[in-house]
Amino acid sequence: MTLPAPQDTLWRRTARGSFTGDTALPDTVDVLVVGGGFTGLTAARELAMAGHGVAVVEASQLGEGASGQNAGFVVPNFALMDPKAVISKLGEDKGGALLDLVSTGADAVFETARAEGIACDAAQTGWLNPAATEADAEMLRARAETWRQRGRPVRFLNAAQIAQQTGMSLYKGALLDDSGGTIHPLDYLFGLAGAVRRHGGTVHEGAPVKSLSRSGDGWTATVNGQHIRADKVLLCTNAFTTGAAGRLGRTTVPLRVYQIATAPLDADTVARIAPDRRPIGDTRKNLFTYRLDRDNRLISGGMAAVPLGAKARLGRVISERLAHELSLPNIPETEVAWTGVAALTPDFLPRIHSFGPGAFGGIGCNGRGIAMTAQLGRTLARAAMGEPAESLPVPLREPRRIPFHALTPLAASAGLIKARLTDALSAKS
Incomplete structure (x- = not known):
């Protein structure tokens, strides 16, 4: 399959790594991962390390979705949800489990880069969230204290301190999370793909899933005219809506x-x-x-x-x-x-969807793609390995297509x- 030229991005211009996908598609596999972004490759790495046969099928080239087209921020919290609101919505047990998962997302990314020797300009220098108004500053002061009480390395900076960090006099204060930072996202993606292969999995580019159906006690995917039989399937296709990806993408x-x-x-x-x-x-x-x-x-x-x-x-x-x-x-x-x-999900929270026995999808980074996908991928791997839904830290919900999705x-x-x-x-x- 001839693929179109990749989009010209900073990351394509400056990548030091590369990856060439596997050519021969498998006839059968324990787990088929649809989508070769951060979520899919993280899930595949976890599964391969646990001894499961896993194949990742990516419709285009690695990095032609959000995982290769972001700004490389590694931010371990929610973009549009307050931690106290998460507890209020999900309860102390479920909400607390989700907060703990999300707040350690950056640590998970940087630890994976270290463990796999991925050269991706990883810099865990911390992440700054400055407040543009006094009301925002008070909100961030309370939020920093909430995270601190949960054991996270988060603190509040006053107006003088954030001015020293930015050279800007606008800000009234800031939240600083010392676990955040930056990476070269494309090099990190290539490194994840290499890790999947080293642990025994395969990664295939130019392999769109045209159809996905229940077959006996497993699943059959049609990829480039070939049928792949899988015991379990993970949909990790983010906002894409063509082919099998539509089941997931139209929920956001x-x-x-x-x-x-x-x-x-x-x-x-x-x-x-x-x-x-x-x-x-x-x-x-x-x-x-x-x-x-x-x-x-x-x-x-x-x-x-x-x-x-x-x-x-x-x-x-x-x-x-x-x-x-x-x-x-x-x-x-x-x-x-x-x-x-x-x-973006309607409630700005990540979620896991079930599409049938042994078929799961994960979505909802809501602007926190690198750290959140690391944790979504791990959670999806746990689901594929049979962990009960009630013990997963990301809520398992029935997929609901957003009405008039094309108009969003x-x-x-x-x-x-x-x-x-x-x-x-x-x-x-």
């Missing part, structure tokens, strides 16, 4: 995000805006994010209210915002711009416009 709202990388910054600017090289994502509705890569390129992202021509337009808009927010002397040159799709991008555009207005009004108050 797709959110298209645009990323840019600038030309490398000078040493003085780096020392001013990121003295400890910590990635940053603030509390504004139209959030502001940035991080550095190993060559001091500035990486940031944003969303488009109007998708037409957005990739070229957003490159300029994001560069201008970086110059404004960080008081740069000039608008930085954009070296490369790219785009990817995140999946319009809702996302309207939400972005509202977010920008909210931020503007907050800044004036």
Whole structure:
């Protein structure tokens, strides 16, 4: 199968690793993992290490989904859910288990990179969540204390401390999680694929699953005209909706995000805006994010209210915002711009779905893709190995397709416009 050229991203340009998929598809396998992103490869690694025969089938090339098109932030918490709200929604036992899983997600990523010897620019420098308003600062102060009481390395920084970390006077305080950090996501993905192979599994590119059906006491997948018989199946296809992936992708709202990388910054600017090289994502509705890569390129992202021509337009808009927010002397040159799709669940929590006996899907990173997928993959592996649903730390729910799924991008555009207005009004108050 001839695959289209990969999207031009910073990670494709700077990857030091590579991976070539296995060619011959198996006729039978213990567990078939559909999707070769962070979730699928993490699940496959866990299964292979436990002695199960596992094959990963990826419709395109590794890295052509969200796992290769993100910004490389490793953030061990929820983007849009407060930990106390999780406890209120799920109860102390279930909610606490989910909080413990999510809050150790970054540690899991960095430990996997160390254990497998994956060279991916892993930097566990901590993650900063600055507060744009006094109300946000009080919210983050309480949230930091909640995480601290659960044994996590999280603390609150005052306005002076976050100004020293960013060179910005806007912020009223910040949450600092010392377990967060950054990686080169494509090199990490290649490293995970290599780990699956070393532990006895196989990884296949250009292998879309056209159909998936129950067959006897197992499952049959049709891949490039070949039938693969599997005892268990894991769907790890994120927001994709074609073929077998539609069962999972249509349960979430797709959110298209645009990323840019600038030309490398000078040493003085780096020392001013990121003295400890910590990635940053603030509390504004139209959030502001940035991080550095190993060559001091500035990486940031944003969303488009109007998708037409957005990739070229957003490159300029994001560069201008970086110059404004960080008081740069000039608008930085954009070296490369790219785009990817995140999946949002209606309640902003991760979830496991059952599609029949021995068939599970995991989704719902909600903007926390690297750390959350590490834990989703591990949870899916546990489900495939027969662990009862009631003991899994991620809620097991019946899949429900979102009504009028094709129209959800319009809702996302309207939400972005509202977010920008909210931020503007907050800044004036």
